[in-house]
Amino acid sequence: MRKRQKERGFFLLETIVLAGMLVVMTSGLLLYRQGLHLNEQARFEAAAVSLAESELAYVQYYAVAKQENFAVGSSTRSEHVPFSTNPADGGADFTLSEEIERLEQETGLTDKNAASAYLATVRVSWQDWRLRERSVTLQRVICP
Numbered sequence: 001m002r003k004r005q006k007e008r009g010f011f012l013l014e015t016i017v018l019a020g021m022l023v024v025m026t027s028g029l030l031l032y033r034q035g036l037h038l039n040e041q042a043r044f045e046a047a048a049v050s051l052a053e054s055e056l057a058y059v060q061y062y063a064v065a066k067q068e069n070f071a072v073g074s075s076t077r078s079e080h081v082p083f084s085t086n087p088a089d090g091g092a093d094f095t096l097s098e099e100i101e102r103l104e105q106e107t108g109l110t111d112k113n114a115a116s117a118y119l120a121t122v123r124v125s126w127q128d129w130r131l132r133e134r135s136v137t138l139q140r141v142i143c144p
Helices: 012-065
Strands: 073-082 091-102 118-127 133-142
Touching: 012 073, 012 091, 012 118, 012 133
Parallel strands: none
Antiparallel strands: 073 091, 091 118, 118 133
16 A cells, blocks of 8 residues: 655745745846946046046147137047056047137227137047947137
8 A cells, every 4th residue: 555645846935935036136136237337337428528628628728829820620530548557447439529619709809909719619429338329518718
């Protein structure tokens, strides 16, 4: 006479607890991934602002040093910016656009005596991890 062994499986409560643990672990991984993307975005924005500020400082220096050769116009170029001296930190490719235009001033002075004022606009753009174009635009009034 054989005793019948009872087949056993998981209880419903055990299955629900396991599903809850999987949901919590997956949520934690998604939050970690989002944090990495936000960190990367902050690094790109900081590098773009730094690049735009240095370009505006160069334009202002050039305007003061080369007053007679300073001219209105626009230009665009690409530039690779490393994030640090460590090559493992990587870098990014930015597109730098600058536009210089003369501001019209209403004064009673003649053109020879009137001070020239220019508006320099620098736009730095890049693609984020979703391949969307992001940009930072800075402006400065320059009086050489």
